[in-house]
Structure formats: C-alpha cells, structure tokens
Amino acid sequence: MTRVMPFAAALCTLTISALLAGCGGNDNSNSGPRVVATIAVPNSASPPFSFDIGYVDSGKYYLADRSNAAVDVVDTKSNTLVAQIKGNFTGIGASTDTSGPDGLVGIPGTNTLYAGDVNAVKILDVGTQQLVKTIPISTSGSRVDEGCYDPDDGLVMFSSPGESPPFATFISTKTQTVVSKLTFTDSSGLEACVYDPKGKNFIVNNDGTTANPDGEVNVIPAATVVAGAPAVTHVFPLGKCAPTGLDLGPNNDMIVGCDPAPGDPLITLILDRTTGATLATIPFGGVDQIAYDSVSNRYFLPARHYQTNKIAAASNFVPTLAIVDAASRSILTTLAIGNNAHSVAVDGATGQAYLPFAPGVAAFPNGGIQVVSTH
Numbered sequence: 001m002t003r004v005m006p007f008a009a010a011l012c013t014l015t016i017s018a019l020l021a022g023c024g025g026n027d028n029s030n031s032g033p034r035v036v037a038t039i040a041v042p043n044s045a046s047p048p049f050s051f052d053i054g055y056v057d058s059g060k061y062y063l064a065d066r067s068n069a070a071v072d073v074v075d076t077k078s079n080t081l082v083a084q085i086k087g088n089f090t091g092i093g094a095s096t097d098t099s100g101p102d103g104l105v106g107i108p109g110t111n112t113l114y115a116g117d118v119n120a121v122k123i124l125d126v127g128t129q130q131l132v133k134t135i136p137i138s139t140s141g142s143r144v145d146e147g148c149y150d151p152d153d154g155l156v157m158f159s160s161p162g163e164s165p166p167f168a169t170f171i172s173t174k175t176q177t178v179v180s181k182l183t184f185t186d187s188s189g190l191e192a193c194v195y196d197p198k199g200k201n202f203i204v205n206n207d208g209t210t211a212n213p214d215g216e217v218n219v220i221p222a223a224t225v226v227a228g229a230p231a232v233t234h235v236f237p238l239g240k241c242a243p244t245g246l247d248l249g250p251n252n253d254m255i256v257g258c259d260p261a262p263g264d265p266l267i268t269l270i271l272d273r274t275t276g277a278t279l280a281t282i283p284f285g286g287v288d289q290i291a292y293d294s295v296s297n298r299y300f301l302p303a304r305h306y307q308t309n310k311i312a313a314a315s316n317f318v319p320t321l322a323i324v325d326a327a328s329r330s331i332l333t334t335l336a337i338g339n340n341a342h343s344v345a346v347d348g349a350t351g352q353a354y355l356p357f358a359p360g361v362a363a364f365p366n367g368g369i370q371v372v373s374t375h
Helices: 005-010 016-023 222-226
Strands: 035-039 051-057 060-065 070-075 080-085 104-106 112-117 120-125 130-136 147-150 155-160 167-172 178-183 190-196 201-206 216-221 234-237 243-248 253-258 268-272 278-282 291-293 298-303 320-325 330-336 345-347 352-357 368-373
Touching (some): 051 104, 051 352, 060 104, 060 112, 060 345, 060 352, 104 147, 155 190, 155 222, 178 222, 190 253, 201 222, 243 291, 278 330
Parallel strands (some): 147 190, 190 243
Antiparallel strands (some): 060 070, 070 080, 112 120, 120 130, 155 167, 243 253, 253 268, 268 278, 291 298
C-alpha cells in the first residue's frame, strides 16, 4: 500500500478558460457538456501514459494505471489525485496483453475492488489502500482484462482475451475463489461484459468467430454459472462492428461500442438485450470502454480512433467524445479529447465523466485525466 497524498499539492487542475484557449473554443462552450478540468497524473510521453479501465463509486474515481503499476484514486468533488494503490501490478509490459492493471470491478458501496492483472485478479481494499488477496487465473503471462459484477448471485466475471483460446473466469464474492471457467473455443478474443439484472444474464462482447468474424454478443445465464456449467445460450451477430465497449441503457436497451477495421463505417449499435434486435445504428465509432449515466440518461463514447469522414482508418485519428441521448438514441454533442482516450467512467452524483489520455494532442499535451460535465 502506498499513499500519495503529497501528489495532491502538486497537481495541476486546469480551468475551463485555459482549456478553451487550447481548443480554440470550438467544442467546449459554457453551455452544455464541456471539459471542466484536467487532472495531472505522473506520466511521460515515452513510453506514453498507459492506462485501461475506469470505475466510479462513492465519490471516488479509480483508474487502472499501467505506467505507475497502480490503481489511481481521484476525489470526484475536488478533482484531485489523492492516492495510488500499489497492488504488485505488472505495469507496462511488451504488449497490452502482458501489461496490468487492466479491468476494474467494484462492489458498490464497499471498499472491495477487483483488478485484472497478468495471470491473476488482485483484490484491493480501497479504504486501507492495500492488496488483500491475489487470485491466480493462469500461468500463461497474459492479462486478465475486463469484468462485471452480478449482485444477485455474488459473482464477478473476468475475461482473459489473450489466452488461446480465450476464456472467462467466474469468482465468488463470498469466498473470493474461482467457481468456474468458460472457454470460448472459436473466439478471437473477448471484450467488455455486463450483468443484466432483468434477464439474470452475463453479456459479453466476443471479438469474432467463424460464423461472425467481425464480432458478436454472447449471453451467459447466471444460472448456468451457479450450476457449475457456464454456457452461451444466445448469440447476437453484430455485422462489421469489431465490438469493444458494452453497457446497459434504459428500458431494455444495450449499447455496443465498435472499433471497425479500416475501410468500414464507424458505428455504435444499440440493441434489444433480450432479442438482439438492432434498435439504432449511430454513425460514430472507434471506441473502447463506453458508459451509460442514468442521471443524465446519456451514453458517453470516447473514440480514440475517430475519423471525421466516419470511415475507420489505421492512422491520423481525431480523438473525439460523443455524448448520446439515450431516449432518442442520437448524438447530442461531440467534444475534443486527448490522445488515446479509450476509457470512461461517470460520476452521476457530481455530473462528471472521467477520461484519461496520453500526450500527443496539442490541446491536451501532457497526459492526465480529462473531466467532462455530463450536462
């Protein structure tokens, strides 16, 4: 455990006026969603600031920070970095699949935070800022990535996309032990997952299979996990999507973020999570983690691979955040964001979204965490 309260005194929280000057005032007006602060995090341009999933709970924003081999803790009222929890994480490896921490899954209202790392899931007590347990997952040298929490059955699911073949691990939050695994024999990788309390299902984005080479959504009933025989019972093809982020919206909506191959249209899909029917195709994509905020009834889509012509490409990206109205399923506004901004978490109580970024965009040059108002 390492407290870093001294960092708070050195943090640079930029005002909106400074950001407006840097951005030319095009996207960040004082009306509607806008960048309200930038939080400094110790990082560098070489190697670039490396990070993964974010999570918000009880007035704190947590970020999987590979550059510092830690989970960063931000106070969402003051927007300052108040701690970095050292969980004996791997840090920056030779590739994304050999780096950590990665996915973060918290138990809301508690101090328990699960963090995916190389070969293992680490359980942190965010109150004492200590590593309390390491759960071995494999010995392959590959990361445990994104996860989700089932409060009905006391289960956490984590994906291991770099394994051959990929698999998901289910952990009991009561015993803190692995209860079962599900291997995806025909999968090229796994992405974000969510737990659907209506259907009592785990839902996960599958990078691709023989039947759906550009991705599909897989539905895993929690009952099959509890029975010790997890199984995919429904498959929703996604077309030319290459799915990444995933979240549940209002009613029966489910949003799937896409990061398509070069030459394909940049899209985001909203599906009926029971039938898989497409309810809307939003002409915006190139995302990774995405988030739904029930307070504003809006989706937040940070697209590190966005192109202004809305066709995916391999370079010359224009990092952009789209804010989508969940009622109309349409884009409300877009904002400029920092380089490689592919992670987002929303604190509905303060009306703020958190987007870490790396150096490389002139308006946001130093790397850190952008704070965007949700209204």
